[in-house]
Amino acid sequence: MAPTLRDVALRADVSLATVSRVLNGSTRVDPTLASRVRTAADELGYRANLLARGLRRQRTDIVGLVVPQIGNPFFSGLMQAVSRHLQQSARTVLLADAEDDLDLERQVVTRLADHGVDGILCAPVSEQESGVAAAEVAARLPLVFLDRAAADVEADTASVDQRRGIALVVDHLAEVCGGPPATRLISAAPVDSAARARCEAYADAAAEGRVADGAPPLLGEFTVEWGREAVAGLIADDALPQALVCGNDLIALGALAALAEHGVRVPDDIVVTGFDDVGFATLAVPSLTTVRQPLDALAATASELLEQRIAGVEGPPRCELLRPELVVRASTAVAP
Amino acid sequence: MAPTLRDVALRADVSLATVSRVLNGSTRVDPTLASRVRTAADELGYRANLLARGLRRQRTDIVGLVVPQIGNPFFSGLMQAVSRHLQQSARTVLLADAEDDLDLERQVVTRLADHGVDGILCAPVSEQESGVAAAEVAARLPLVFLDRAAADVEADTASVDQRRGIALVVDHLAEVCGGPPATRLISAAPVDSAARARCEAYADAAAEGRVADGAPPLLGEFTVEWGREAVAGLIADDALPQALVCGNDLIALGALAALAEHGVRVPDDIVVTGFDDVGFATLAVPSLTTVRQPLDALAATASELLEQRIAGVEGPPRCELLRPELVVRASTAVAP
DNA sequence: TTGAAAGCGCTAACAT
């Protein structure tokens, strides 16, 4: 069996409490005893049982992170950024993938809470329907939304200003096209808050005449496949506009692939934009103009909000909105 | 405070033991009592405290998964596959990224063990140097290597036959080139076992004259950047061969990008292969010929090995070797 | 079948 505090205490010939004190550095203890304890612990290869500690302290130093789709590189990037930030606070991160499934999301969120995590960071699958599970868990422990939010839940949120991101794209397109271009939006159904914000911002731009788009947006999923399919449809209908505004980079990459397959040249025949700035955006041919979400700042902000709640800070929900940035690449590089 | 077993017992007017029995479905209990308990639990919104349960049972139903680099889509795919498999066994997965860092790897592996996970799946950062931490933890609880292994550790391993993968590539290249082609290997330094196996298999093929390569392999990292850089170097030296064998898809994608930038046509001027078959391999221009690793089978096999060890199966280390598959795409599609 | 009670390993009052 693994050695316990008791074993260390016996070997160092001190009480359990002393061992605990030495190993946690809480109270002052006699240096002689302390070194005896440390030696004993080393010799035995003692490791604290974090379950017992968590049970006793009512605090585990674990936080849960729930993403909607680990397969989307934006979210694996976010995971990495969050892990890094929390590692520094000596926290363990318990990661879960909801696989874009509401039931699974509810399950994993509940399970995390049952495991005694100190708090949860969550990018909810659905703005409207993730709320029930989220509200349930938010009643038990601190919950902070990141990147996306769920309606009707009193929780802090750290996200990126999606509307501004779309505005950046629209303005850029107007500039390279020398006036409001004929565009079409290919995005995901506005199930999550980010998708909705992007759609709405685009619709507003169209209403204001900053882009010329009388046709309805093409709404599917945030996947390469959907980007391909949507473009294939447009080509089949001979309905390609001047510019394609894609709801995220995966869609844009699919769109570029489909355009290339059909011999449509980008940016000469049509220009294309994405959203997120995932690593592969630079690799696409042509490289993809897109909106960069500040991953690191997002992770830092969300972590900070959560830490404060865990530390017991009360108050109304806070919403931190970060600024995205336009990254211009070859997919919109039209000759003047 | 969250309701405990005690609260449920009080409300249902039975003993703690009875509540526990009902909720775990272990022993037979009177249906009347059982329903009373269930009602009480529902009304209180009772949730079992998994820390307490774990402490008592000495089993948490959590397994840890340690990957060397979450940013590599091969590993995020592996994570997803493993999560899915373990979810079915009613297990929670505690995920950790070692960020290609031996110290960090050691830390996270130890931390997982401290958190009382029932077992650990690990793709070690280094074949030689991950061993110490791995052996340490393997002495405490079941450890299974997946995809990669560490030397000098008695542990089960589930991996893919890398040598066979390289053989598939080499044979394919010989076929499309009409004889042993002049090739060059661009891969990662043989720090991990997979990288080493790929290098060795390639060296063997060269020694056997199945490819013509007198120059040393270009060894860096499994990243897009390295692929770019290596190819830029070859171009600068005017040393491009007939075919580039890349150690993984990231390198190959970087290579394709660099070739495109310099106006070298693939597959007309040079052919290129990858390894892993990550999602973006189909999106590259041209799409990438590569070796598909059976992610799902890998996850299933590793999970199964671990489950058996957790269940107490003894015996010498088992090594399961899975077969990879060649996926031919445009990057090697030379006209006859 | 049900209940009482011990104890998983640890921390934090409290007492010395």
Add this chain to the structure above:
DNA sequence: ATGTTAGCGCTTTCAA
């Protein structure tokens, strides 16, 4: 400064 002890919430003998 150190030790003694109660108890975190649960499961599981053991007795009834």
